[in-house]
Amino acid sequence: MTRFEGDDLSGAELVDVRLRGARFVRADLSGAVMRGVELAGADLDVPWLLDGESTLLVNGIDVAPLVDAALDARYPGRGLRRAHDLADLRESWARVQRTWEASIARAEALPEGAVDERVAGEWSFAQTLRHLVMATDAWLRRGILGIDAPFHPIGQPNEEYAADGNDPAVFSEASPSWARVLEVRAERVAMVDALLRDASPELLDEPRRNTWFPEHPETVRSCLHTILEEEWEHHRYAERDLAVLEARDRG
Secondary structure, three states, X not given: OOOOOOOOOOOOOOOOOOOXXXXXXXXXXXXXXXXXXXXXXXXXXXXXXXXXXXXXXXXXXXXXXXXXXXXXXXXXOHHHOOOOOHHHHHHHHHHXXXXXXXXXXXXXXXXXXXXXXXXOOOOOHHHHHHHHHHHHXXXXXXXXXXXXXXXXXXXXXXXXXXXXXXXXXXXXXXXXXXXHHHHHHHHHHHXXXXXXXXOOHHHHOOEEEOOOOOOOEEEXXXXXXXXXXXXXXXXXXXXXXXXXXXXXXXX
């Protein structure tokens, strides 16, 4: 497969082009217009589809709200991830942790080493949990608690972390054991547990600085929204790849 990386094809018109089986990773297709295209079997994963006023028109129908509703029905508690009330935020957090516990059990039932396998270049199950460690450090330890050096060395940064001018050297444990991943992950979950347990409605409205863009105002509530968004979305990715590993194991 020919690989194009870093190319800017904005505004290009592709006519009678075969892209069957092509893979688009971190590609900007916003505003793309497709007419008379064959999309049978296409698989789209758009993590920012449901942010703000984003739309995705299929045959003239905005399917973004339909996707959101279907995911909420599949994962009870997901619909509360941007809730205003403290009780609803606690419920969403409790629900997503129960789903993660079930997924960890599925991962551990696979052959040894499966938690470190990457499916189609995506993060492994262990890397996904390590990214959630980083996300908790970013939005709880730095965003809410104001800790200057919040990151644990096993954290898994996203692809843009270094490109955005951040130092990836803080994540010095590049290959921690599965036991180590579970240990640190449990510590971070306990931190969020404690914050939600002890928080008051007034605390949710307190102002905070955006973890990555300090000039943008946040609140404790909006930081919690981001933590919950990370938890629910990455759980979905993890389940998707677990299904592939399980099918291979059965086969």
